[in-house]
Amino acid sequence: MCSIPTKMGPLKMPRLLQSNHAGIEEAAARIESGGVVVFPTETVYGLGASTFAVDGLKLIYEIKGRPSDNPLIAHVLDAVEARTLVSGWDMRCSRLAAKFWPGPLTMILHKAIDVPDQATAGLQTIAVRSPMHPVARALLYAVDGPISAPSANRSGHVSPTNTEHVIADFPEQEDLLVLEGGRANFGIESTVLDLTAEKPVIRRPGSITLEALSRVLGAVEVAQGIGQGVSPGTRLIHYAPKIPTMLVPSNRLESFLATLKEPAAVLTLDSARVSAPHIGIQMQTDASAYARMLYSKLREAEISGLTHIVIEEPQGQDGLWFAVLDRLRRAAASVL
Numbered sequence: 001m002c003s004i005p006t007k008m009g010p011l012k013m014p015r016l017l018q019s020n021h022a023g024i025e026e027a028a029a030r031i032e033s034g035g036v037v038v039f040p041t042e043t044v045y046g047l048g049a050s051t052f053a054v055d056g057l058k059l060i061y062e063i064k065g066r067p068s069d070n071p072l073i074a075h076v077l078d079a080v081e082a083r084t085l086v087s088g089w090d091m092r093c094s095r096l097a098a099k100f101w102p103g104p105l106t107m108i109l110h111k112a113i114d115v116p117d118q119a120t121a122g123l124q125t126i127a128v129r130s131p132m133h134p135v136a137r138a139l140l141y142a143v144d145g146p147i148s149a150p151s152a153n154r155s156g157h158v159s160p161t162n163t164e165h166v167i168a169d170f171p172e173q174e175d176l177l178v179l180e181g182g183r184a185n186f187g188i189e190s191t192v193l194d195l196t197a198e199k200p201v202i203r204r205p206g207s208i209t210l211e212a213l214s215r216v217l218g219a220v221e222v223a224q225g226i227g228q229g230v231s232p233g234t235r236l237i238h239y240a241p242k243i244p245t246m247l248v249p250s251n252r253l254e255s256f257l258a259t260l261k262e263p264a265a266v267l268t269l270d271s272a273r274v275s276a277p278h279i280g281i282q283m284q285t286d287a288s289a290y291a292r293m294l295y296s297k298l299r300e301a302e303i304s305g306l307t308h309i310v311i312e313e314p315q316g317q318d319g320l321w322f323a324v325l326d327r328l329r330r331a332a333a334s335v336l
């Protein structure tokens with residue numbers, strides 16, 4: 001348990017662990033005893049349990065408030081470990097792993113029979129990825145087995161890219177251990193690639209782009225709905241701030257802001273275009289830099305005290321911008 005003395009009495013919150021030897025060992029012991037730990041990855045922070053600890057897996061769903069039919073990603077050290085969890089590993093997988101692992105690519109394959117149902121939400125398939133963050137890897141070495149983990153946010157909320165975000169989402173979880181790992185470098189979740197059929201299908205775009213995957217695999221499909229601005233109400237998973245968020249074409253930014261009755265926090269590529277009473281939050285024009293800062297800026301806007309978030313739609317469509325746009329559309333309650 002962790003407490004900070006305040007005038008109101010001790011403030012309870014999750015306990016931060018430094019990612020030194022002692023911290024990694026304590027986190028590993030927690031996971032090996034069937035518990036859960038928050039750990040950094042290069043994409044976003046994860047809330048992990050041993051893939052073979054049914055109680056730990058249940059705890060993940062309980063803590064997040066995650067719907068029980070949403071499956072988890074198993075994190076592994078390498079292709080050798082991934083192959084113990086799947087059936088149907090083929091040449092495509094070996095080539096992808098050689099090129100992109102460790103890194104932000106998740107592969108969906110048929111699962112091996114001894115993987116518990118709770119690790120895949122009852123599906124006969126399993127998602128596997130090998131993270132590159134040194135703390136995630138140190139934890140995987142220490143645990144000596146795969147770690148299943150969704151992003152370490154409350155279900156439906158924006159994923160966490162630093163430990164402050166994690167603590168903000170789970171202030172009441174005083175038994176939760178959170179391994180410190182700095183700011184997540186990529187900033188958006190991994191690319192999820194379904195390899196269960198002959199034609200590979202991107203189910204969630206990410207930093208490993210369609211173009212990069214196609215260079216290794218040839219034809220790759222993008223799952224229906226992605227990139228088409230599906231209507232928010234029909235979306236299965238939101239990656240959304242808690243206040244109304246709107247995505248606005250760049251050429252309509254000023255005219256749209258002029259119609260708003262209340263001041264908005266505006267994620268913009270040029271804060272000179274945002275005038276009072278609105279507050280401009282400057283975003284970077286490079287796609288990787290934009291992705292890296294996106295969730296921090298959405299959370300910053302969310303707690304700014306303003307009632308709305310407006311996002312100026314970036315112009316880029318391809319490569320990493322495709323993944324960024326996917327997250328912006330999911331975040332936005334309305335897309336103009």
Ligand code: TXA
Pocket residue numbers: 041043044045046047070071072073104106108120123125126127129149150151152188189190191192203204237
């Ligand atoms: O970058 C990431 O992928 C982060 C870090 C922690 O690794 N994890 C993450 O997990 O974003 P999560 O649970 O928030 O998102 C995993 C996505 C979900 O959309 C889930 O439905 C999908 O992967 N997924 C997992 N297993 C699947 C399966 N067997 N079939 C289809 N989709 C699956």
Ligand code: MG
Pocket residue numbers: 150151159
């Ligand atoms: Mg998530």
